[in-house]
Amino acid sequence: MGTSTARPRDRHSPAPPASASPTRRGWSRRDGWPALVLGTVAECYLVLVLALTAIAVVPLALGWQGSVVQTGSMRPHVNPGDVVLSTALPADSPVPLGGVVQFRTAAPGGGERTVLHRIVAPAEEQGEWVTAGDANHDVDSSTLSREDITGQARLLVRWVGLPSVWLRTGELAWVAAWVALTLAAVAVRVWSWPRREDEDAPTPSPGAGAGPPAPALGRRTFLAAALAVTAGGTVLAGREPVWAGFTARTATAGNTFRVGTWPTLALGRVASFALLAATRVANEAPYGIGSSVVGSVGVSPGTTVSGFWSWDITGSVERNTATARNARADALALYDTTRARAATRAASTTVTGTLPPGVAHRNGPVHVTGTLTLDARGDASAVFVITGTSVTFTAGSSVVLVNGASADRVLFLGTSTVTVSEGAYVRGVVLANGDVSLVRATVAGRVVSTQGAVLLRAATIAAP
Incomplete structure (x- = not known):
């Protein structure tokens, strides 16, 4: 067999091209x-960052208003640095009771500013509304008319306005940290993009040698534009600051932008009784004549129910039974939650005339005189609460419910005692921490004492 000999390569012939291997940069x-x-x-x-900015900026092109919240009285659901997007309130839409609105009001140093608060109740003056911050214990000092409302909150975007807040409050260190973080993220992402030698590079001319890899201009341009949109969007969304100053006392309440109805009075198992006491129930009328209870009577932990004829009570009598104990537990809960409920207005010493729905607290005695008309204004969910250290219904006074008001959504609370004087006619729930006394009076509702007794003298209690 013959042997083959490799032909030597001509030293003038070009060397074979090296195998092309992709050149890459970036992390993997x-x-x-x-x-x-x-x-x-x-x-x-x-x-x-881009998504939040887009959500905050795009609606502005559709005519929405964008505002950056500067303070924390709408916590926990609206915080400083959040962007609130709102729309104008249509002329044919009702004022959103329970909704969050923006409105113009006087600024402490003069001029005006925009405030973001919730409408919590109608004001006593027709056409006016009471507002409050969700985290504030007290309502705003001035009422609001429909004409004052510049927008109703529709959408909340978290955190986007924080740089605006930092700039306004002089917290430049936070601004610098945010800028540095964003630039670092852009740099890291640009460098970590995989690249090949021929990616984004122009087509070389014939005969041109292989040059260095061309930069990924498309991606870098995109990221630079994204960074510009982020910064510009933050400034744009924050062009209108809104304020919500704290009042003297604060309390956190979990609320949202959703328009809601008034919270119900949680009677719970108290609703099974017309009369409920802690220590005793007594009919003190001479010979037990003239007092009656339309409904059930309960007492717990006491066991005394005295002075009634068998026909005076139409329902059952529960003497420290499980039913009475459960009802008293719910009565204590009702007392505590009512005391903790934020006031929508202050109660005066004398309560009379016509009142809209709302909560009125007074750290002192309250006297209901003449005719007190509670006007629900067509809202079947309306709640009326009046509290004082003691509550007295003066002789001949009456409580009238109109336009959808309901007795089980009306509460008169005394932190010590409640007195219903001769000739008074009360509609609603009467709740006291101490004793309740009724003298030749009528309560169309319920009478409850969480720690004391209920004493009747020729009085009538009728559950609704």
């Missing part, structure tokens, strides 16, 4: 998990 799993995780975190941060 081969560069280690820390690099890959860092690039992923940077991308997630940028996507989040």
Whole structure:
């Protein structure tokens, strides 16, 4: 067999081209998990910032208003740095009782400012409304008319306005930290993008040698534009600051932008009784004549129910039974929640005339005189609460419910005692921490004492 001999290569012939291997830059799993995780975190941060900014900015092109919340009286659901998007209130729409609105009001240093608060109740003056911050214990000092409302809150975007808040409050260190973080995220994401030698590079001319890899201008341009949109969107969304100053006392309440109805009075198992006491129930009329209870009577932990004829009580009599104990537990809960409920107005010493729905607290005695008309204004969910250290219905006084008001949504609360004087006619729930006394009077509702006794003298209690 013959042997073959390799022909020597002519030294003048060109060398065969080296095998083309893709040149890449950027991080991948081969560069280690820390690099890959860092690039992923940077991308997630940028996507989040861009998404929030887009949500805050795009509605502005549709005629919505964008405002940055500056203070914290609408916590916990609306915080400083959040962007609130609102729309004008249509002329044919009712005022959104329970809704969050923006309105113009006098600023402490003069001029006006925009405030974001919730409408919590109609004011005593027709056409006026009471507002309050969700985190404020007290209502705003001035009422609101429909003409004052500049917008109703529709959408909440978290955190986007924080740079605006920091700039307004002089917290430049936070601004610098945010800018540095965003620039670092952009740099990390640009560097971590995989690239090939021919990616984004212009087509070389024939005979041109291989040059250095061309930069990924498309991606870098995109990220630069994204950064510009982020900064510009933050400034744009924050062009109108809104304020919600704290009052003297604060209390957190979990609320949202949703327009709601008045919270019910949680009677619970108290609703099974017309009369409920802690220590005793007594009919003190001479010979037990003239007092009656239309409904059930309960006492717990006491057991005394005295002075009634068998026909004076139409329902059952529960002497420290499980039913009475459960009802008293609910009565204590009702007392505590009512005391903690934020006031929509202050109660005066004398309560009379016509009142809209709302909660009135007074750290002192309250006297109901003449005719007190509670006007629900067509809202079947309306609640009326009047509290004082003691509540007295003066002789001949009466409580009238109109336009949808309901006795089980009316509550008169005395932190010590309640007295219903001769000739008084009360509609609603009478609740006291101490004794309740009724003298030749009528309550169309319920009478409850959480810690004391209920004493009747020729009085009538009729459950609704």
